[in-house]
Amino acid sequence: MAVGSPHGFRNAFRVAVLGATTAIALVAGLCAYALYESHKRYCENAEHVALSLSQSLETFLVSHFQSIDLALQSAGREFTRLHAQGRFSEAEFSRYLISLRERLPFAVSVRGADHEGMVVYGEQIDRARLVSQHDREFFQRARDTGKLTFGVPVISRLTGEELFPIVMPLRNPDGSFAGTANVNTSTRRMQEVFSSVRLGEHGNVSLLDRDRRLLVRYPRLEKVRIGTVVPASSATSEAAFSGGAKLAVFSSRNRLDNFQRINVLRRVGDYPIFVIVGLAEEDFLAPWRTEVLVVSVVFSVFCLLTLMFCFNIRRRWRAEVALQAMHASRAVHENLRTLLAAIPDSIFEVGRHGQEIALANERAVNILPPDIDPQGKHLKDLLSPEAMKVVLAAIDQASVRGVPVSTQIMVPHKDGPHWYELSIASKDRDNANSRLIVVSRDITERKQVQAQIEQLAFSDLLTMLPNRRLFMDRLRQSMASSQRSGCHGAVLFLDLDHFKTVNDTLGHQYGDELLVQVASRLRHIVREEDTVARLGGDEFVVILEQLSASHEEASSQAMVVGEKIVSKLAGDYDLRGRHYTNTVSVGVTLFLGHELTVEDLLKRADTSMYQAKNAGRNDVRFFDPATQASIEQRSALEAELRHAAVHQEFVLHYQPQLDAQGHCVGAEALIRWHHPKRGIVPPMEFIPVAEESGLILLIGHWVIAEACRRLQAWATDPTLSQLKIAVNVSARQFAHPNFVREVEDLIAYFNANPERLVIEVTESMLVSGEDCVIARMNELRDMGIGFALDDFGTGYSSLAYLKRMPLSEIKIDRSFTDDILTDPYDSAICNAILAISRTMDLRVVAEGIETLEQWNSLRDAGCHFAQGYYFARPMPEADFVAWLMMRNARTDHP
Ligand SMILES: Nc1nc2c(ncn2[C@@H]2O[C@H](COP(=O)(O)O[C@H]3[C@@H](O)[C@H](n4cnc5c(=O)[nH]c(N)nc54)O[C@@H]3COP(=O)(O)O)[C@@H](O)[C@H]2O)c(=O)[nH]1
Numbered sequence: 001m002a003v004g005s006p007h008g009f010r011n012a013f014r015v016a017v018l019g020a021t022t023a024i025a026l027v028a029g030l031c032a033y034a035l036y037e038s039h040k041r042y043c044e045n046a047e048h049v050a051l052s053l054s055q056s057l058e059t060f061l062v063s064h065f066q067s068i069d070l071a072l073q074s075a076g077r078e079f080t081r082l083h084a085q086g087r088f089s090e091a092e093f094s095r096y097l098i099s100l101r102e103r104l105p106f107a108v109s110v111r112g113a114d115h116e117g118m119v120v121y122g123e124q125i126d127r128a129r130l131v132s133q134h135d136r137e138f139f140q141r142a143r144d145t146g147k148l149t150f151g152v153p154v155i156s157r158l159t160g161e162e163l164f165p166i167v168m169p170l171r172n173p174d175g176s177f178a179g180t181a182n183v184n185t186s187t188r189r190m191q192e193v194f195s196s197v198r199l200g201e202h203g204n205v206s207l208l209d210r211d212r213r214l215l216v217r218y219p220r221l222e223k224v225r226i227g228t229v230v231p232a233s234s235a236t237s238e239a240a241f242s243g244g245a246k247l248a249v250f251s252s253r254n255r256l257d258n259f260q261r262i263n264v265l266r267r268v269g270d271y272p273i274f275v276i277v278g279l280a281e282e283d284f285l286a287p288w289r290t291e292v293l294v295v296s297v298v299f300s301v302f303c304l305l306t307l308m309f310c311f312n313i314r315r316r317w318r319a320e321v322a323l324q325a326m327h328a329s330r331a332v333h334e335n336l337r338t339l340l341a342a343i344p345d346s347i348f349e350v351g352r353h354g355q356e357i358a359l360a361n362e363r364a365v366n367i368l369p370p371d372i373d374p375q376g377k378h379l380k381d382l383l384s385p386e387a388m389k390v391v392l393a394a395i396d397q398a399s400v401r402g403v404p405v406s407t408q409i410m411v412p413h414k415d416g417p418h419w420y421e422l423s424i425a426s427k428d429r430d431n432a433n434s435r436l437i438v439v440s441r442d443i444t445e446r447k448q449v450q451a452q453i454e455q456l457a458f459s460d461l462l463t464m465l466p467n468r469r470l471f472m473d474r475l476r477q478s479m480a481s482s483q484r485s486g487c488h489g490a491v492l493f494l495d496l497d498h499f500k501t502v503n504d505t506l507g508h509q510y511g512d513e514l515l516v517q518v519a520s521r522l523r524h525i526v527r528e529e530d531t532v533a534r535l536g537g538d539e540f541v542v543i544l545e546q547l548s549a550s551h552e553e554a555s556s557q558a559m560v561v562g563e564k565i566v567s568k569l570a571g572d573y574d575l576r577g578r579h580y581t582n583t584v585s586v587g588v589t590l591f592l593g594h595e596l597t598v599e600d601l602l603k604r605a606d607t608s609m610y611q612a613k614n615a616g617r618n619d620v621r622f623f624d625p626a627t628q629a630s631i632e633q634r635s636a637l638e639a640e641l642r643h644a645a646v647h648q649e650f651v652l653h654y655q656p657q658l659d660a661q662g663h664c665v666g667a668e669a670l671i672r673w674h675h676p677k678r679g680i681v682p683p684m685e686f687i688p689v690a691e692e693s694g695l696i697l698l699i700g701h702w703v704i705a706e707a708c709r710r711l712q713a714w715a716t717d718p719t720l721s722q723l724k725i726a727v728n729v730s731a732r733q734f735a736h737p738n739f740v741r742e743v744e745d746l747i748a749y750f751n752a753n754p755e756r757l758v759i760e761v762t763e764s765m766l767v768s769g770e771d772c773v774i775a776r777m778n779e780l781r782d783m784g785i786g787f788a789l790d791d792f793g794t795g796y797s798s799l800a801y802l803k804r805m806p807l808s809e810i811k812i813d814r815s816f817t818d819d820i821l822t823d824p825y826d827s828a829i830c831n832a833i834l835a836i837s838r839t840m841d842l843r844v845v846a847e848g849i850e851t852l853e854q855w856n857s858l859r860d861a862g863c864h865f866a867q868g869y870y871f872a873r874p875m876p877e878a879d880f881v882a883w884l885m886m887r888n889a890r891t892d893h894p
Pocket residue numbers: 655668669670671682683684687703727728729730790791814847848849850867868869870874
């Protein structure tokens with residue numbers, strides 16, 4: 001980061017402050033350490049000086065006291081000797097004492113006293129005016145101890161001078177006390193000696209005796225009397241006084257002059273006298289104090305310079321910050337201006353009541369007419385009362401809650417209504433008169449898209465009709481409206497007939513096209529206010545509203561619409577160039593208010609639609625509870641059938657097919673359902689359900705597989721190997737794109753002979769895509785598989801189909817066989833079929849032969865093959881084989 005940036009400066013300032021603080025602390029530490037060391041040195045030095053001075057003084061004093069001691073000892077000896085020799089005279093002894101004084105430079109006088117203390121010996125003794133020292137403490141102590149005594153200085157009664165007496169007791173030759181000899185030293189002279197020592201201005205020297213009585217002090221303190229007991233200043237000094245130590249160094253503060261001193265106490269030789277040299281800190285630390293002062297000044301200057309340095313950086317940083325803030329503020333302002341200009345929304349300010357509009361960006365206020373300058377105007381003069389109400393409510397909320405509030409308003413424009421989303425925020429929440437910022441966005445397009453999305457959500461995308469969701473909603477509304485008005489409504493449920501076949505055979509795009517066309521027609525059939533919806537697949541519903549209050553009338557009104565729908569939707573459609581004929585089944589149910597739920601209503605309409613389907617399709621049916629029950633039954637059957645398909649509850653029964661000579665040439669495989677509860681269920685009860693539900697694909701596959709398995713099993717048995725098996729295939733199964741592949745795979749898998757397999761087809765298969773069906777038949781025929789046309793004569797029986805389909809045989813339907821003996825028409829039809837098949841070289845199998853007469857009649861007419869109860873009913877495979885064995889064993893078979 002550049003130092004020139006505010007960040008850079010701020011960091012530099014921080015570093016400087018840190019560095020300065022560290023430097024100051026370091027220098028302070030160094031100074032303190034230096035001063036401490038210096039202080040220690042000065043103290044040690046002072047101690048050395050004091051030691052040395054005390055040493056000198058001790059030397060001096062020892063010498064002085066020894067001189068006096070020796071002089072006094074010799075005076076004592078002279079006194080005793082003179083008395084012993086009988087030569088003693090006061091004059092003689094006085095002269096001797098005077099002679100001693102000359103040997104003692106510091107002695108002021110040498111005198112003597114008799115045993116009563118009268119000073120009678122020494123110089124200048126005036127017998128007329130003798131003084132006594134009997135009351136003096138030093139006299140008494142010398143007398144009592146008999147030893148050399150150092151007295152407390154006293155004022156001389158002879159000279160008036162302060163004298164320090166050192167006293168020796170005098171003894172008679174018999175040893176008795178005879179008086180004292182005194183050497184008196186002038187305290188003044190001693191002070192002069194002490195003053196010669198370099199003690200400094202506030203240093204001192206004191207002389208104390210063993211009892212800590214002050215004997216001499218320099219300098220003299222008026223407040224302190226000579227002879228005062230000086231308190232022990234320290235343990236070391238106390239030890240010295242009590243006789244242990246000869247030397248003590250201690251520091252103490254003198255309570256009288258209040259000076260702190262380093263003291264050295266020494267005992268003067270072996271005498272009970274102590275000299276104390278005290279050097280005052282005031283003196284010996286004076287240079288140190290100067291040093292402290294100098295160091296302090298230097299340190300202060302250093303600190304000052306350092307702080308100035310830091311402040312300089314700080315000042316520069318602040319200046320830089322201010323400069324950059326100014327630049328930033330300018331940039332922000334510029335950005336904001338650009339931003340506001342770039343925002344497609346209108347941004348403006350208003351007062352709490354919508355007054356004094358002020359533009360924030362250069363855009364016109366989009367909610368206002370473009371030809372009006374809104375600056376300074378009031379919103380209420382420019383907006384509709386409804387929009388104003390919405391805006392004021394949002395302003396109030398934004399002001400009270402202090403958070404931006406969004407709202408939407410609609411403003412009429414020349415090109416239609418425009419929608420605006422307003423986001424309103426108070427500039428200063430706490431201020432009741434605060435103005436508000438309004439951001440206004442044109443959301444018309446969004447609204448339109450939203451509407452489209454909603455429409456898509458509620459529409460069926462193929463037909464653009466309302467979807468199931470919207471239908472349910474509309475139905476609820478219709479029921480509510482019916483509840484209010486007392487009028488009936490109706491739900492019509494439509495299902496296109498055979499729509500699945502269109503999808504399966506033509507393809508989904510054709511199916512879709514059909515649905516679109518049906519939807520279009522349907523919309524035109526009903527009134528504008530009625531609802532047409534697609535529920536899904538080919539199911540449509542119509543809600544009819546405002547029918548009669550009378551049930552009968554409403555029924556006939558609904559019936560009219562239902563029939564109109566059936567007739568208008570039925571008929572021809574052009575599906576992308578392909579022609580298709582459509583029919584529709586319609587179920588109708590009425591409703592009045594909320595008697596039934598929406599779901600129940602729909603169920604009823606659906607049920608009645610199935611009723612219409614069951615009645616042959618292309619019809620209208622009203623809801624009937626019996627139909628409902630049968631539909632429920634059917635749906636239960638479907639569920640069971642699904643279970644059966646998965647759990648293989650099916651079995652094939654075989655009905656023999658015989659030739660004119662009565663030989664069995666094959667069998668028709670007919671499915672049976674081994675229902676776990678109902679026993680054997682015939683195909684007519686479940687095949688239609690299987691076809692509608694699509695389960696026929698699964699079941700049909702199983703049938704062909706089972707037939708192939710049988711062919712494979714029979715192939716090795718000479719009795720059975722020549723037999724053909726005919727299987728029934730439903731139109732839906734055959735139309736499945738994989739059908740051919742599946743058959744091929746099954747034949748290959750079971751290694752079945754395809755020439756032994758016959759597929760029974762019906763004419764109805766061709767309805768939904770003749771070309772495709774025929775192409776598939778050809779593919780299968782090419783594999784060797786034969787085709788029988790089942791139920792011939794019951795349908796269209798188009799001869800053109802016969803020509804195009806690769807058939808190997810035709811089956812005459814049971815309905816013709818039944819009455820061949822009694823009904824000349826049926827007989828004629830049978831003859832015609834036989835004639836055609838002869839022409840086209842097709843085998844003919846007569847179905848449903850129940851009597852010998854029927855068979856004889858048909859055989860005589862040229863029919864080659866027969867099948868029917870007369871010969872045998874459909875039976876399980878084992879029974880069939882047994883039947884065949886038995887029949888082959890007989891020679892009298894028909
Ligand atoms: N898609 C499939 N359809 C099948 C399959 N198996 C059977 N079916 C179809 O079911 C229909 C009814 O069959 P079913 O009940 O088995 O009846 C068959 C015969 O039992 C019956 N028949 C035969 N001879 C007589 C007789 O002398 N009298 C009499 N009253 N009925 C007789 O006819 C039915 C066979 O008809 P058809 O198929 O037309 O040859 C039926 O339509 C079957 O097609 C299957 O596996 N798949």
